[in-house]
Amino acid sequence: MEELRRKYDLSVLLDCTGMARSSFYYHQKTLEKKDKYGEIKTLIRQIYHRHKGRFGYRRITLVMKEKGIMINHKTVMKLMKVLGLKSIIRVKKYKSYRGEQGRIAPNILERDFKTDRPNKKWATDVTEFNVLGNKLYLSPIIDLYNGEIISYDLSERPVFTQVVNMLKKSFRKIKNTENIILHSDQGWQYQMKAYQMLLKEKGIVQSMSRKGNCLDNAVIENFFGTLNPRCSTPRNLEQLMNLKKK
Numbered sequence: 001m002e003e004l005r006r007k008y009d010l011s012v013l014l015d016c017t018g019m020a021r022s023s024f025y026y027h028q029k030t031l032e033k034k035d036k037y038g039e040i041k042t043l044i045r046q047i048y049h050r051h052k053g054r055f056g057y058r059r060i061t062l063v064m065k066e067k068g069i070m071i072n073h074k075t076v077m078k079l080m081k082v083l084g085l086k087s088i089i090r091v092k093k094y095k096s097y098r099g100e101q102g103r104i105a106p107n108i109l110e111r112d113f114k115t116d117r118p119n120k121k122w123a124t125d126v127t128e129f130n131v132l133g134n135k136l137y138l139s140p141i142i143d144l145y146n147g148e149i150i151s152y153d154l155s156e157r158p159v160f161t162q163v164v165n166m167l168k169k170s171f172r173k174i175k176n177t178e179n180i181i182l183h184s185d186q187g188w189q190y191q192m193k194a195y196q197m198l199l200k201e202k203g204i205v206q207s208m209s210r211k212g213n214c215l216d217n218a219v220i221e222n223f224f225g226t227l228n229p230r231c232s233t234p235r236n237l238e239q240l241m242n243l244k245k246k
Contacts, residue, residue, distance in 0.1 A: 048080075057087075060080070064076070109123075119145070119177070121143075123184070141167075147219075160192060180205065184208055185214075
C-alpha cells in the first residue's frame, strides 16, 4: 500500500482494502521503528555466510566476542531462528565425560583465550569423525596464540595411549614447557593420574572446563567445527592437520 500511495489517494486505497486509517498508521509506525538488533543481525548473516553455513550459534557467538561484541549465545540462537539461519552440519561431539574418575583441575583459563606469545596457553580435546563409515578419533593440542597445532594423534578408538602419544609428541617439539597452561574438558583421560603426572613432570599447569560447558574450551571446539566438513578419508585428515602445523 505504501508503494501505491505514490499514485493513488490514501482514502481510495483504504476503501478498497477495508482497512481503518488508524490501522494503517499503526502498521506504518511499527515498520519505521528501528530494530535494536539490526546491526547484530547483519553481522550474524555475514559470519554465517562467510563460513558457508557451517557455524551454529555457539561458534558465531565466539566470533562476535572476538570482535569485541559481548552478546549472550541464547540471543544469537533466537536471532538466527528469526533470520532462518541454521548450521547445515552438526559435528558429532565425542563425550568423554564419565563422571569423576580422578582429580578435577580448576578452570584456570577462565575463557581468557588471548595470549601475547606462543606456548603460553594450550588447549586439547578429543573429537569423533565418521570416515568412510568407520569411526576415527582425533586428539590435538592447539596453541591459543596463533591456532597452531602443536601435536596430534589419530586413533580408531578413544584410548588413553592416544592422549599420551599426543603429549609426548608435543614434548619432543617444545622443549621448555614450564608454566604452560593446558586446558581441557573434564574427560576421563584428563582425570587420569598418569596424565596429570606427565603434565607435572614437565611443569605444565592443568586447567579444566566447568562440567557441561563447551564454551570454556570454545577455541578448539571452533577448530573441530571448521575441520570436520572437509575430511572424508584418514589421509585427508592427516594432510589437513599437517597444514595446520605449518
